[in-house]
Amino acid sequence: xxxxxxxxxxxxxxxxxxxxxFLAGGHLFVTHYLNVPSETTFxxxxxxxxxxxxxTFDTLLLLAALWHGLIGMRFSIADYLRSRGARQVGYGALxxxxxxxxxxxxxxxITFDEEMSRENxxxxxxxxxxxxxxxxxxxxxxxxxxxxxIALGVWLFGHxxxxxxxxxxxxxxQYAWIxxxxxxxxxxxxxxxxxxxxxxxxxxxxxxxxxxxFYANPFIIPMEILLVGAVIYHLLNGLRIVAxxxxxxxxxxxxKYFWWVLIGxxxxxxxxxxxxxxxxxx
Numbered sequence: 151x152x153x154x155x156x157x158x159x160x161x162x163x164x165x166x167x168x169x170x171x172f173l174a175g176g177h178l179f180v181t182h183y184l185n186v187p188s189e190t191t192f193x194x195x196x197x198x199x200x201x202x203x204x205x206t207f208d209t210l211l212l213l214a215a216l217w218h219g220l221i222g223m224r225f226s227i228a229d230y231l232r233s234r235g236a237r238q239v240g241y242g243a244l245x246x247x248x249x250x251x252x253x254x255x256x257x258x259x260i261t262f263d264e265e266m267s268r269e270n271x272x273x274x275x276x277x278x279x280x281x282x283x284x285x286x287x288x289x290x291x292x293x294x295x296x297x298x299x300i301a302l303g304v305w306l307f308g309h310x311x312x313x314x315x316x317x318x319x320x321x322x323x324q325y326a327w328i329x330x331x332x333x334x335x336x337x338x339x340x341x342x343x344x345x346x347x348x349x350x351x352x353x354x355x356x357x358x359x360x361x362x363x364f365y366a367n368p369f370i371i372p373m374e375i376l377l378v379g380a381v382i383y384h385l386l387n388g389l390r391i392v393a394x395x396x397x398x399x400x401x402x403x404x405x406k407y408f409w410w411v412l413i414g415x416x417x418x419x420x421x422x423x424x425x426x427x428x429x430x431x432x
Contacts, residue, residue: 159221164395166218167388173211175385182378182422186429187365192355195348196264205259212255212345219338220248226331251345258349268355275354284347285364291340292373299376322405330387333380340377366430375426379419386411 181190198204227240351358364370390407394400400407 159224163218163221164392166214167385168392169210169214170218171385171389173207173214174381176207177211178378178381178422182374183425186426187374188362188430190365191359191362192268192351195351195358196262196268199259199262200264209256209259212259213252215341216251216255216345217248219334219341220244222331222334223338226335247342251342254349255345258352262352276356277353278357278360280350280353281357281360284343284350284361287343288364288370288373289367291343292370295336295373295376322408326387326390326404326408326411330384330391333384336380337377337384368431371426371430375419375423378422379415382418383411383415386414 181187185194199208224241224244227237227244231237231240347358347361350361365374387408390404390411393407394404
């Protein structure tokens with residue numbers, strides 16, 4: 151990666167990150183605080199996209215979130231893949247994924263025909279197996295999330311019991327960095343699934359609403375709440391990174407900021423958890 155290109159990516163992550171505080175934060179507030187995911191049905195989305203401002207908002211959210219995640223993943227590939235050939239393959243795959251999902255997302259938002267979809271006259275309307283496929287992908291994502299958390303907990307417990315430092319001996323900045331990286335990767339993979347399930351709205355009302363029903367499944371709900379916490383942490387820690395990079399006092403206060411981020415993440419996740427459990431379980 152050339153120094154000039156790396157600097158451009160660096161600035162893009164900061165600028166898009168600040169924009170996503172409002173875009174992703176606003177979207178999260180509407181879908182996980184004022185509503186719950188299983189309520190974001192065809193009627194919800196079609197009413198939202200009837201307003202040009204909301205269509206513009208969702209277009210900006212799609213572009214900012216997708217490319218912020220992919221460029222962030224590029225830095226992960228650079229850090230963890232030692233082989234030059236493997237890195238080039240990884241970079242190429244990111245560009246392909248970026249192009250494909252950008253086109254899918256933009257076509258879905260721009261060409262959405264409410265009347266055709268509402269009447270289930272789309273080319274694949276009534277094909278419920280498509281909704282099932284996307285719904286079951288949520289179960290796979292949830293299983294991977296839960297298994298990873300259990301494995302991490304067992305690994306950490308083993309280290310603590312043996313008197314060894316868990317993960318590695320590092321300062322607050324290093325722990326904040328690895329948490330930022332981990333939450334970012336998880337959010338990106340969910341985003342790719344989410345773009346595809348939103349795409350289904352153009353296939354017909356029945357298929358889309360069938361897919362949304364999966365979000366109310368009790369097995370999926372804990373993953374949804376963890377996702378809310380991951381997004382909030384990633385947004386707040388992103389602001390912490392911006393403060394460190396551009397504030398004269400940021401570097402000296404990074405430890406204090408990290409604790410603020412952790413506390414804020416927990417405090418802001420709790421109301422969403424209450425709303426989701428109250429409406430989906432009780």
